[in-house]
Amino acid sequence: LVSCFTVGQHNGLQHLRCDLHRLDEGPSVQTVLTREDGLRYYRTMQTMRRMELKADQLYKQKIIRGFCHLYDGQEACAVGIEAGISPTDHLITAYRSHGYTYTRGVSVKEIMAELTGRSGGVAKGKGGSMHMYAKNFYGGNGIVGAQVPLGAGVALACQYQGKNEVCVTLYGDGAANQGQIFESFNMAALWKLPCIFICENNKYGMGTSVERASASTDYYKRGDYIPGLRVDGMDVLSVREATRFAADYCRSGKGPILMELQTYRYHGHSMSDPGVSYRTREEIQEIRSKSDPITMLKDCMISRNMASLEEIKDIDATVRKEIEEAAQFATSDPEPPLEDLCKHIFYNDAPLEVRGTHPWMRLKSIS
């Protein structure tokens, strides 16, 4: 088996295409993929894929309730980004966040148990799908676009504390038209905040295609005075190289940068959206057969003798087992106790009395 492989324009099989805005140079057009990295990316993406499909199942069984926005199809974005930064960097995203919650270090078990609203969930069942947090991961945010100023604020803290860390701030093509995003661009550029703004363009904001929502669909140019780049979000290596480039740019003190990742979601906007009223099944099928990020990486590695089919199948089996166990935990773990109802209103505070549903119900809030 080959231990590493240089992927680039020269061998014609894969190329790291990149569109640039206000940048003379872009990310490297060549990169080295090691076997170790390749298998890790594969396993991570496969885990995310299976996790989301399991969530779909559990939702249809009504074990998961409320909002559930699935990430399957977009795995290369989360995995590529994480590969381009380090765990000491920071990341914030919107509500299609299960994948990032995983890449930022939360176990599948804790993610699924949060989706099913159990005490073993990462937020003890109190947050749900859109409100999962971890070290240097600020969620999971439900209000479209609100996470972008938050991310710029995290970047401000990075700059203030002088630790050479960056903040990756994600948003979608739908959110890209939010005013507060332009407010964030302005302040980030003005103060040279180390913020990597990333637009995950999956072509649809809920049921509205990009052409129907945006006067300009060149999202990587929408930062105007902020340099931008656009890459294929279905190719994990392209995403990785672009992220590395962006992180270097920010760390060098030049200010913010904007990345657009062209990607696709197989599911509808959320579990209540079948996802076929505003796009054709043919379109979805076409992407699945020609641009699936996991298939592409697998084919790339097998065709270059970096991994064997058996190995891949082994990984698949291990992942399947992990997801099954996590789902088992998520369905059997108990719900949070009623005593938790009023906990966590305030941090580091004396216990507080909280009014219940009627004046005789006096509940207690502990930090």
Added chain:
Amino acid sequence: MNTLLIVLLIIMEISQIHFLYVTVRDALNQALDEELERDERVFLLGEEVAQYDGAYKVSRGLWKKYGDKRIIDTPITEMGFAGIAVGAAMAGLRPICEFMTFNFSMQAIDQVINSAAKTYYMSAGLQPVPIVFRGPNGASAGVAAQHSQCFAAWYGHCPGLKVVSPWSAEDAKGLLKSAIRDDNPVVFLENELMYGVPFEMSEEAQSKDFLLPIGKAKIERQGNHVTLVSHSRMVSLCLDAAAVLAKEGIECEVINMRTIRPLDAEAIETSVMKTNHLITVEGGWPQFGVGAEILARIMEGPAFNFLDAPAVRVTGVDIPMPYAKILEDNSIPQIKDIIFSVKKTLNV
């Protein structure tokens, strides 16, 4: 007489009783200065806070002393900079986010409520948000409808927030310091008309560690006949009304709420159980307001049985604030309105 005065002054000097008069503005400035000095994670951002010395001069001198890193002038983009402040708080800093007036906070209210107030709960304790949102709140003078709204009830409605409304210079200093040291989101409602008002500042309050607890009201004046509960500038009016009523033998107990949320219902109940009469006084609109909440709590609590008359509210008139002086003056509670309400309640 002169000898007596000299003796008195000597005694004061010896016992080191120093009376200092400090305006609310200067008290806030001191609080900001001391907290910026004490903890380098604390910083101030907002429109005109740095080079202009503050739109209302509350942050005078701070940029000169602490520089660009700690005192940040923002563009006129409330939603954006409030969100940035919240993000910075999540990532380990302790921001003070100034709204030039709380009217403009409406543009950013999503960040205050959904990003700041609710996050500690949603994350089951993983993500605290130690932030202060401060600025002038409520009616000013001649600034008309869009610049005169009181937000005490709006923010007081939301779990996850602490809402503070100081009146005096000591309130301003002690409560702002506590708010900045608090690890939770605090909405700090100042009042433009109070900024220039001087108050006696005790020796204790002059100390760098002077803190006032959030959530505890103060009895500004003791009395037996009726309880007047108020916050911010209206406390002054209550005391003025009480002085007038005292001449007629009516003794009002004036409670300065200091904090809107969590509300010190116990202090109010204790007072009502003594005086048997309650009037709340606020500058904000009546419907679903601070007074409405207090009255509801009294109804539901132990003090109800001690009321000799229904509790009533004195509030701003239920209209957008007009401009013409005569109309504006009649849009907010006046001393005569408080006196009238007291006499009605006491049936005199």
